[in-house]
Amino acid sequence: MSAYIGRFAPSPSGPLHFGSLVAALGSYLQAKSQQGQWLVRIEDIDPPREVVGASSLILKTLDAYGLHWDGTVRYQSEQLARYQAQIDAWLNTGQAYYCHCTRKTIQAMGGIYQGHCRDLGLGPEQAAVRLRLDHPYYAFDDGLQGHIEANRALVEEDLLIRRRDGLYAYNLAVVMDDIDQGVTEIVRGADLIEPTVRQMALYRQLGVSPVNYVHLPLIVNADGQKLSKQNHAPAIDINQPQPALVAALRCLGLELPAALHRAPCEEMLRWAIGHWQLQQLPVTTKISLPF
Structure with missing residues (x-):
């Protein structure tokens, strides 16, 4: 093999x-x-x-x-325990934080999350969890489609890793499993x-x-x-x-x-x-x- x-x-x-x-x-x-x-x-x-x-x-x-x-x-x-353990580790280091913004709130911001809750020290009640991305990628080379440029504003958005309803975000789960x-x-x-x-x-x-x-x-x-x-x-x-x-x-x-x-x-x-x-x-x- x-x-x-x-x-x-x-x-x-x-x-x-x-x-x-x-x-x-x-x-x-x-x-x-x-x-x-x-x-x-x-x-x-x-x-x-x-x-x-x-x-x-x-x-x-x-x-x-x-x-x-x-x-x-x-x-x-x-695999839920693995996802949660990683989220807890990031919360403990301050890399991740609780966010109380709703979809409606984010839409009012222009559709892109602006880091509103990043430094507020909010609690976990009715909260999503977001991750500060230190080293974003702005482009990549696809094996078929060629060079792909990304939307910079979306790339720099703090990443949702657990939703307000407690479900784990697709991006986190797929990367951890891969x-x-x-x-x-x-x-x-x-x-x-x-x-x-x-x-x-x-x-x-x-x-x-x-x-x-x-x-x-x-x-x-x-x-x-x-x-x-x-x-x-x-x-x-x-x-x-x-x-x-x-x-x-x-x-x-x-x-x-x-x-x-x-x-x-x-x-x-x-x-x-x-x-x-x-x-x-x-x-x-x-x-x-x-x-």
């Missing part, structure tokens, strides 16, 4: 749709083409958005498409370009060098909207996976030979691993749904 470790990290807010399949497939092929490991992590730290049974359905769907993961599946809901699992490159959808510089700053805050990032094109519908559970994107077919897998490969720049269109998914994927190159992917953030 090489030192490469990649991952696919869906949230259990519904079944996998075609856009999810493209993201999973891209991360899988990038890992396997380098003889690396491909991990699956269920990001279940936002219970109000989760759908009962979605986690098991996601795993069943990946299996049906031949996307077999290495090791055991990690559930973020089992570090803990030894992930070496993150391949995901282009909708997550914007938080990348903040996640890189968190790596630095935790004393770790940031990993490489590759942001794949998003699949959009006829109205130009990203396929998502919020937009009621239909679930991919778990019983006849071949047509969707062929289409997903095409979105990633791979034209599967016609003779393989009805082959088992594992056979399709073996061919795809052998022909995978990042350079043949379309350099764009959006691709129209191909069917």
